[in-house]
Amino acid sequence: MPILPGNLEASIARAAQALADGELVAFPTETVYGLGARADDDGAVRKIFAAKGRPADHPLIVHVPDVAGAEAFAAELPPVARRLIEAFWPGPLTVIVPRRPELGAAAAGGQATIGLRSPAHPVARALLEAAARLGVPGLAAPSANRFGRVSPTSAQHVASEFDAGLRILDGGDCALGIESAIVDCSRGGAVLLRPGVLEASRIEAAAGVPLRAADAGAPRASGTLEQHYAPTATVRLMPLRQLRAALDVLPGEVLPVEGAQRLAVYSLNLRDVPRGLRFRRMPADAAAAAHELFAALREFDAAGVSVLWVEEPPDEPAWAGVRDRLRRAAA
Numbered sequence: 354m355p356i357l358p359g360n361l362e363a364s365i366a367r368a369a370q371a372l373a374d375g376e377l378v379a380f381p382t383e384t385v386y387g388l389g390a391r392a393d394d395d396g397a398v399r400k401i402f403a404a405k406g407r408p409a410d411h412p413l414i415v416h417v418p419d420v421a422g423a424e425a426f427a428a429e430l431p432p433v434a435r436r437l438i439e440a441f442w443p444g445p446l447t448v449i450v451p452r453r454p455e456l457g458a459a460a461a462g463g464q465a466t467i468g469l470r471s472p473a474h475p476v477a478r479a480l481l482e483a484a485a486r487l488g489v490p491g492l493a494a495p496s497a498n499r500f501g502r503v504s505p506t507s508a509q510h511v512a513s514e515f516d517a518g519l520r521i522l523d524g525g526d527c528a529l530g531i532e533s534a535i536v537d538c539s540r541g542g543a544v545l546l547r548p549g550v551l552e553a554s555r556i557e558a559a560a561g562v563p564l565r566a567a568d569a570g571a572p573r574a575s576g577t578l579e580q581h582y583a584p585t586a587t588v589r590l591m592p593l594r595q596l597r598a599a600l601d602v603l604p605g606e607v608l609p610v611e612g613a614q615r616l617a618v619y620s621l622n623l624r625d626v627p628r629g630l631r632f633r634r635m636p637a638d639a640a641a642a643a644h645e646l647f648a649a650l651r652e653f654d655a656a657g658v659s660v661l662w663v664e665e666p667p668d669e670p671a672w673a674g675v676r677d678r679l680r681r682a683a684a
Contacts, residue, residue, distance in 0.1 A: 356508050359476035359524040368522050369483035372397075372492065377404060379497040379511045380480050381524030382472040384445050384532050384549070385504040385647065386511050387416065387494030391484070392426065395459035398493045402459075404515065407500040412462035414447050414470050414533070414575050417491040418481040423469045425490040428453050433560050434538035440559035443473040445533040445549050449572055460493035466539045466572045476524035495575055496532065497521075503584050503650045503682075506530050510651060530644035531674050535574050536560070537567075546574040548673035550643055580684040584650040586617070586661040588683040593622050596664050603627050617653050620664040631658060639671035646675055650682065 357364035359381060368378045375397040378389050388404065390397040392415040402409050417423050420438055423430060428451040430438070437448055452458075452467035461467045469491075472478065481492065496504040497511040505511045508523035534549030536556060543560040545553060546567050557564035567577075576582070591599070600618070617631035621642075626632045633649060636642045653661055663679055666672040 356512060356521045356523050359479075359522040364522060365476075365479045365483050368480055368520055369487055369489070371520055372480075372484050373487040373489050377401065377519060378480070379508075379519060379521040380477055380494070381474050381508070381522060381527060382416070382477045383474045383528045384472075385506055385527055385530070386497040386508070387477075387492070388497035389416070389492040389494035391489045392457050392460045392491045392493040393489070398459035401493060401495065404519075405495065405498070405500045407495065409459070410462045410573070411578070412464060412468060412573055412575055413460045413493040413495045414468040415457060415460050415491045415493050416477065416481060417469055417471055418478065418485060419471060422471070422481070422485070422491050423450075426453060426457050426467050426469060427451065431538050431541070433543050433562055436561055437536060437538070437543070437556065437559055438471075441551065442471040443478065444471070445473075445529055446470065446551055446556070447533045447535045447575075449535065449537040449539050449546070449574060451539050457493075462573055464572050466537075468535060468574060470533055474524055474527075476522055480522065501578070501581055501583055503582055503654075504532065504647050506647050510648075526648075528644070530646055530648070531678055532576055534674070535577070536564070537571050537574070539572060540570070544568065544571055546571055547577050548677050550640065550674055552670045553673065554670060579681065581681040582647070582678045583682045584661065585654045586658045588661045588663055588679070590663050590665055590679050590683040592665050593620070596620060596623070596662055599662060600626060603630070615656075615658050616660045616662065617656070617658040618662045619649060619653070621666065622664060631656060635664065635666070639666075639669075639675060642666065642672070642675050646678060
């Protein structure tokens with residue numbers, strides 16, 4: 354599987370040409386690594402669904418270099434969408450807007466709306482610009498992992514998910530670590546469909562209208578299924594008091610037993626656990642916790658953990674994205 358150094362012009366050129374030819378390329382963004390195909394070619398986009406094992410009606414986010422790129426796919430950019438774009442692009446915010454009927458049907462999962470984002474990662478931006486010079490207006494790109502599993506935040510994570518042959522641009526570890534916030538701007542307001550690292554108060558201030566919670570009339574959006582972002586281990590999310598009570602019933606020393614469940618704990622506030630139990634402390638800073646979350650879940654899997662007890666993060670705005678990902682991982 355070719356992992357290409359993303360800081361080389363030759364790598365960007367090879368990847369852009371592959372995309373122009375209708376092939377798949379994995380690339381880094383500031384959030385997670387994406388599995389990209391040219392969004393204006395429904396046949397190329399269907400390769401993403403096949404590679405991931407993703408239902409074809411579960412829409413993808415289209416990555417574009419700028420507002421002009423967004424206008425290629427949008428039937429219109431409502432004023433609230435334009436305000437959010439001006440405030441947060443390039444960056445970790447996706448806007449859902451009405452879609453041009455002739456473009457992006459597969460990426461949109463057949464809906465009349467489409468999710469658009471302009472990533473900030475320099476490798477992603479170089480790739481989008483190089484692809485645009487070859488006639489590619491934007492890249493449909495969900496996270497570069499098997500459907501429903503833990504998102505990748507390094508090139509090595511991507512390589513572990515797919516068969517040899519996929520081109521992967523290596524841009525280092527992703528700075529933010531969880532996916533973008535998604536705001537539906539297609540129905541005359543602003544509806545938060547998925548939290549990210551941007552706090553809701555910042556999004557609402559930039560939108561200039563009240564930010565509403567998701568409702569039954571919202572379009573389908575990437576990464577919003579009840580069960581998602583799940584490691585192989587069974588995740589149980591619990592408050593600190595409940596976690597402490599569960600640990601109290603364990604023996605004072607937990608020894609690995611061949612064939613027995615392998616239990617691990619991921620906690621913000623615990624200071625000690627029974628000896629022999631795998632333990633990782635969650636960072637006290639929400640941004641740091643988001644940055645390491647998916648890598649930590651993958652490390653537990655790599656260690657053979659089968660049951661993971663996770664302390665619920667604080668019910669505070671800065672932690673909304675981390676809470677959302679853990680809740681879906683434990684669903």
